[in-house]
Amino acid sequence: MAHSDPQELSVAPRGPLTGSLQVPGDKSISHRALMFSALAVGESRITGLLEGEDVLATAAALRAMGADIERTGAGAWRVNGVGVGGLLQPATALEMGNSGTSTRLLMGLVASHPITATFTGDASLSARPMGRVIEPLSQMGAAFTASPGGRLPLMLRGISPAVPITYTLPVASAQVKSAVLLAGLNTPGITRVVEPVATRDHSERMLRGFGAELTIEDDPAGRIIAIHGEAELRPQTITVPGDPSSAGFWLVAASIVPGSDLVVRNVGLNVTRTGLIAALRLMGADITELDRREVGGEPVADLHVRHAPLTAIEVPPELAPSMIDEYPVLFVAAAFAAGRTVARGAHELRVKESDRIAAMAAALTACGVACEEYEDGLAITGTGGEAIPGGARVASLLDHRIAMSMTVAGLHATRPVVIDDIAPVATSYPAFYKTLDDVSEEA
Structure with a gap:
């Protein structure tokens, strides 16, 4: 793109x-609405979706992995999901354009599926480091072949079952937190993220709305967000x-x-x-x-x-x-x-x-x-x-x-x-x- x-x-x-x-x-919520709808079983409806290039890159990638996504009007979209664990092997590289959010969150999704995906992007995105996401996802068992500096183009080989981890964020990043939680959706057991500094919590709010078992507790080390794996997400009607x-x-x-x-x-x-x-x-x-x-x-x-x-x-x-x-x-x-x-x-x-x-x-x-x-x-x-x-x-x-x-x-x-x-x-x-x-x- x-x-x-x-x-x-x-x-x-x-x-x-x-x-x-x-x-x-909202761009952050639009990305997540498409992703979680694609992992639910059944039809979700979204209104108010941002129709910018970044969000359209997310929609295209999810389609490439089997989700049925259709625009029904201005900002109105219908998504028939494949279920957690149901993502399919994409036939071609996933073109992320300029969207770091799409890339990092989708890397989390793919990491705990038995598929291989190649992520590409424009010159700006290809200059952005992905190591902060590669590190925790590698701990969960995913394998990466990245360009120098942990950059795009990047090939990710997911694994199922992945290994649940407890990961403390080294820097405040909602994208890294969300990537680990998304990988945890299809991982047996409980995956935890420790967040020393609170970041935007759209993933937590929306995952709960879709029916995931997710808990948040305050600890001297920060917020501990725990997600129970092998979740079954229910379709939703979402207003962004x-x-x-x-x-x-x-x-x-x-x-x-x-x-x-x-x-x-x-x-x-x-x-x-x-x-x-x-x-x-x-x-x-x-x-x-x-x-x-x-x-x-x-x-x-x-x-x-x-x-x-x-x-x-x-x-x-x-x-x-x-x-x-x-x-x-x-x-x-x-x-x-x-x-x-x-x-x-x-x-x-x-x-x-x-x-x-x-x-x-x-x-x-x-x-x-x-x-x-x-x-x-x-x-x-x-x-x-x-x-x-x-x-x-x-x-x-x-x-x-x-x-x-x-x-x-x-x-x-x-x-x-x-x-x-x-x-x-x-x-x-x-x-x-x-x-x-x-x-x-x-x-």
């Missing part, structure tokens, strides 16, 4: 952002809430563009995903929750955000796991705050779709923003609400979040910000630029 030809875009101010919008379905990571771009854009008054509807507010909102509120952002409710077992609300002066903060490092994907757009918010914002504790950003610390430091510096780079984050001296100079051509590095974050920065810049390639935005938010036109006074 290669990206299309590069699409350059020049971004200039277009007035306040007003009205309301609905963000696409809006993606808080996608909402983050609008929360920052409306906060920094004078006169903005925006309602972002149906945003998932799982406590493991709300770090950006907490950080923005600490900076003085005007964000209020409307109509808080529950959708598909997840807390949801409409978020009303208005332009407000932002003040620099030291971002609490304990927020990092709950906002790891939102750091690039938080860096943009910091560029418009009064004072010097320090955001650290985010080593994980070095191994995302790009090195997001280096990429954002380079892009913001090119636009006239003073940045100091650390191994685990950035310090950014903001404008106090004034427009940044802009006037630069910046590199998205095949990273959708860099492209969208720098688009937000360009909305309050003295001179246009040119982004070399916005095509990667289709991986997570295909309608982003149309939505921007819809809420801008000057489309």
Whole structure:
């Protein structure tokens, strides 16, 4: 699933952002909804599914391994699963495009099935290390032949029965945790993951919803998540809430563009995903929750955000796991705050779709923003609400979040910000630029 030809875009101010919008379905939940439905016996129905390239890569891989998956309307999908243990040998390599989530979680699924699968991806994904998933899955008995550095292309030879393990996460990673739990679904006995720092818990919530026997207990070592293997998952009807990571771009854009008054509807507010909102509120952002409710077992609300002066903060490092994907757009918010914002504790950003610390430091510096780079984050001296100079051509590095974050920065810049390639935005938010036109006074 290669990206299309590069699409350059020049971004200039277009007035306040007003009205309301609905963000696409949560990417993390969309991946898991397809995977767990594919492992249930019977027909599951999903609404609100994110139809970006990453999630479509997951659907294609599951089809290749025997699941019957059909799109029945906008965001509406029907899945007839093969049952836990029922995945079939794929006839060709599984093409993951740019999706690290698809790759790591599907590696977990395949690891405890007696099949062999080859995973390939685009240039960005092929540069990302997979060793943190290879290690625990190898302990369970799976065998790997990877490219140098534990990277794609990669061949995985699964094993059944696999060996249940107790695995302590060396770094906070919901993807690694989920991969081990998914491998544990088809493994006799109890597979445990010890999580010293809590990460997003969508897998745990949804696995329980599908009928898996899963327990969570607090321990001095952290959260211990235990899954009983050889599970029988029951088909479900799933409504996917809006993606808080996608909402983050609008929360920052409306906060920094004078006169903005925006309602972002149906945003998932799982406590493991709300770090950006907490950080923005600490900076003085005007964000209020409307109509808080529950959708598909997840807390949801409409978020009303208005332009407000932002003040620099030291971002609490304990927020990092709950906002790891939102750091690039938080860096943009910091560029418009009064004072010097320090955001650290985010080593994980070095191994995302790009090195997001280096990429954002380079892009913001090119636009006239003073940045100091650390191994685990950035310090950014903001404008106090004034427009940044802009006037630069910046590199998205095949990273959708860099492209969208720098688009937000360009909305309050003295001179246009040119982004070399916005095509990667289709991986997570295909309608982003149309939505921007819809809420801008000057489309």
